[in-house]
Amino acid sequence: MPGKRPEPSFEFVQLLTSHQSRLYAYVMSLLGNRSQAEDVVQETNAVLWRKAHDFKPGTNFGAWMLKVAYFQVMAHRRRLTRDRLVFDDDLLQGIAEEAEQQCEWQGERQRRLGDCIEKLTQRYQELIRRRYTEGATLKSIAAQSGQSENSIKQALFRARAALIECVKGQRPEEAV
Amino acid sequence: MEITEGELSSEQSHRLAEVIRQHPEAKQQYLEYCQIHTMLAWEHGLLVDLQLLDPSDTPAPPSVSFGSWKPLAVAAALVLAGVILWSPWDAPSKMKPGETVASLTRSVAASLELSGASSEFNTGSPVRIGSYQLDEGIAQITFESGVEVVIESPASFEIHGPEFMILNEGRLAANVTPEGVGFTVETPDAEVVDYGTEFAIEVVGQRSTEVHVFKGEVEVQPKQQDTAIAPVRLVTNQATRIDHSTLIPLGISVDDQRFLRSLDEPEPTYSGQVRELLPLAYYRMGVMDDGHTLKDAARGHGNTASVVKGDTRRQPFAPGRIGSSLRLGGPKAGGYAHISSALELPTTEFTIMSWIRTQTLPRKAVLVSDMNLSGEETLRFGFVGDHGHLGLTIANAMRTLQIVDSSPLPLEDWTHVAVVKTTEELRLYRNGALVSSQSLNGFQAQSHNPLSIGGIPKDSGVKKRRQRSGFWHGRIDELAFFGSALTSEQIENLFQLTPSI
Numbered sequence: 001m002p003g004k005r006p007e008p009s010f011e012f013v014q015l016l017t018s019h020q021s022r023l024y025a026y027v028m029s030l031l032g033n034r035s036q037a038e039d040v041v042q043e044t045n046a047v048l049w050r051k052a053h054d055f056k057p058g059t060n061f062g063a064w065m066l067k068v069a070y071f072q073v074m075a076h077r078r079r080l081t082r083d084r085l086v087f088d089d090d091l092l093q094g095i096a097e098e099a100e101q102q103c104e105w106q107g108e109r110q111r112r113l114g115d116c117i118e119k120l121t122q123r124y125q126e127l128i129r130r131r132y133t134e135g136a137t138l139k140s141i142a143a144q145s146g147q148s149e150n151s152i153k154q155a156l157f158r159a160r161a162a163l164i165e166c167v168k169g170q171r172p173e174e175a176v
Numbered sequence: 177m178e179i180t181e182g183e184l185s186s187e188q189s190h191r192l193a194e195v196i197r198q199h200p201e202a203k204q205q206y207l208e209y210c211q212i213h214t215m216l217a218w219e220h221g222l223l224v225d226l227q228l229l230d231p232s233d234t235p236a237p238p239s240v241s242f243g244s245w246k247p248l249a250v251a252a253a254l255v256l257a258g259v260i261l262w263s264p265w266d267a268p269s270k271m272k273p274g275e276t277v278a279s280l281t282r283s284v285a286a287s288l289e290l291s292g293a294s295s296e297f298n299t300g301s302p303v304r305i306g307s308y309q310l311d312e313g314i315a316q317i318t319f320e321s322g323v324e325v326v327i328e329s330p331a332s333f334e335i336h337g338p339e340f341m342i343l344n345e346g347r348l349a350a351n352v353t354p355e356g357v358g359f360t361v362e363t364p365d366a367e368v369v370d371y372g373t374e375f376a377i378e379v380v381g382q383r384s385t386e387v388h389v390f391k392g393e394v395e396v397q398p399k400q401q402d403t404a405i406a407p408v409r410l411v412t413n414q415a416t417r418i419d420h421s422t423l424i425p426l427g428i429s430v431d432d433q434r435f436l437r438s439l440d441e442p443e444p445t446y447s448g449q450v451r452e453l454l455p456l457a458y459y460r461m462g463v464m465d466d467g468h469t470l471k472d473a474a475r476g477h478g479n480t481a482s483v484v485k486g487d488t489r490r491q492p493f494a495p496g497r498i499g500s501s502l503r504l505g506g507p508k509a510g511g512y513a514h515i516s517s518a519l520e521l522p523t524t525e526f527t528i529m530s531w532i533r534t535q536t537l538p539r540k541a542v543l544v545s546d547m548n549l550s551g552e553e554t555l556r557f558g559f560v561g562d563h564g565h566l567g568l569t570i571a572n573a574m575r576t577l578q579i580v581d582s583s584p585l586p587l588e589d590w591t592h593v594a595v596v597k598t599t600e601e602l603r604l605y606r607n608g609a610l611v612s613s614q615s616l617n618g619f620q621a622q623s624h625n626p627l628s629i630g631g632i633p634k635d636s637g638v639k640k641r642r643q644r645s646g647f648w649h650g651r652i653d654e655l656a657f658f659g660s661a662l663t664s665e666q667i668e669n670l671f672q673l674t675p676s677i
């Protein structure tokens with residue numbers, strides 16, 4: 001019964017919650033698929049919660065979390081048919097290692113993100129807002145703005161590229 | 177784009193894998209793309225539909241399975257996973273991270289963080305639904321309904337909507353407008369529903385919750401586990417404590433000196449009258465946004481003072497006798513304030529006057545002193561000896577003069593104190609009455625400058641004092657310096673003018 005299990009500490013809950021964005025980024029990179037990533041993040045959270053008492057305070061929570069996530073990704077892959085896999089096994093290993101390193105920078109980049117969005121042109125800002133705050137699809141944005149889906153796609157791609165450059169600490173050449 | 181906007185076709189997957197395999201820089205770009213998408217989705221609330229699976233092995237209805245869990249822990253976990261929040265009593269309420277429901281109307285040296293996001297908070301910043309950590313300073317948050325809460329660090333809280341928040345740890349004072357009636361604050365031990373009022377809550381970790389009502393009415397519902405515990409109704413000047421181990425509400429005395437309920441200094445007759453007497457400097461101890469400046473309210477002078485916090489994370493402002501006061505933590509914390517060196521007390525006549533409240537009576541604690549870093553001191557207004565007898569000591573190269581109040585100061589009580597130096601004598605007043613005087617007998621005072629409040633500078637950078645003595649433990653409010661000797665009538669009038677608590 002869940003009630004008999006010792007409760008995770010408040011510190012653990014805080015760690016878990018503050019690492020959610022990193023967890024999602026890591027799983028997303030490994031799966032290359034948004035909706036699959038969301039499922040695996042949920043599964044990983046459930047496992048982390050159950051294993052809360054395996055975690056030793058003071059040790060690296062992020063590293064432990066990514067290890068758990070990696071096994072969840074592998075389990076998820078086993079459930080997929082081959083043609084739904086984006087990466088094969090050996091490529092996955094390499095991506096996982098780099099994704100892990102990348103995650104370390106995420107906190108810093110996330111802090112810069114707000115400023116970077118403000119530096120975007122208004123059109124790109126609006127696009128990012130519609131896509132990420134309202135959850136609008138390419139199709140609905142295209143329909144509303146009277147532009148082709150392809151041009152919205154390109155614009156969104158450029159807006160993200162400018163943000164990537166900006167959060168990396170470089171000046172985006174375009175879009176600002 | 178298909179990775180985040182749709183689904184990669186089998187052919188696209190192959191191509192992506194191939195490019196990543198052959199070009200290391202493509203792998204980097206791919207990872208950055210995934211990361212930026214994630215950060216945007218997270219910060220902008222697109223992950224609201226993401227749901228955490230019920231972590232129990234045996235799925236059960238939420239109200240049952242979560243009933244025996246720490247609701248606070250579950251709530252915190254789910255809130256930031258951007259998911260559905262189950263309250264153990266109510267129907268599930270959906271949290272939408274990213275939705276703005278309040279704004280930060282005052283930030284006093286506040287270090288406020290929204291977990292999982294990079295927002296910076298300044299006065300005027302929108303406050304979104306989410307989980308917050310306040311490590312330093314004071315944050316005043318005003319909800320769309322007009323409900324105003326003042327939160328003191330260190331605190332951890334969650335904002336769930338315009339009418340609902342959770343205080344996991346820390347102190348909060350709320351002022352609820354008629355439109356905000358029904359505003360609810362949940363703590364690890366209770367749910368506090370407001371019925372139009374001014375109240376405060378303190379949550380001490382997982383130990384207890386206290387609710388104090390200053391005006392109006394609130395209902396406190398302990399979080400019962402097995403048996404139902406009836407809610408407690410509190411009205412003006414009532415308070416209750418709910419201990420985490422029993423969840424049984426215990427009536428306690430209301431404490432109006434613990435919670436900073438307003439960040440504004442009222443303008444009563446007292447301060448107006450002090451200004452009429454043309455002080456050289458007048459520190460009302462109003463809350464300043466930088467968290468360390470003490471503004472000089474005397475006309476045309478501007479001798480600001482600056483707080484040296486010492487070893488404490490708490491911000492230095494607390495409820496005062498009028499508005500807020502300067503809170504000092506005694507020898508343990510070692511905090512004090514130094515006054516700009518432009519303020520010089522004349523050697524012939526002066527008056528120092530203040531409201532003070534002591535918590536303990538440290539040996540030789542200082543209210544005002546001119547002790548410098550080499551240890552020279554010609555004026556000390558503070559305790560004489562070990563037992564809380566207030567006195568004034570002045571010295572020159574030849575002699576030392578002292579007047580002392582024969583009865584010690586009471587603890588945890590506001591007292592009005594004043595010392596006056598005329599050309600002939602020293603006088604000490606307490607609550608408007610003369611309690612001691614001493615003839616100068618030709619004593620010539622030396623100049624008193626620079627002055628510090630509540631303690632003496634700890635180190636010069638070269639040598640450190642060996643002992644931490646001289647630090648005030650308690651509060652100081654409405655500290656005024658005059659370049660003249662106020663009369664007994666003037667001092668008594670000022671004492672009588674102070675509005676009752």
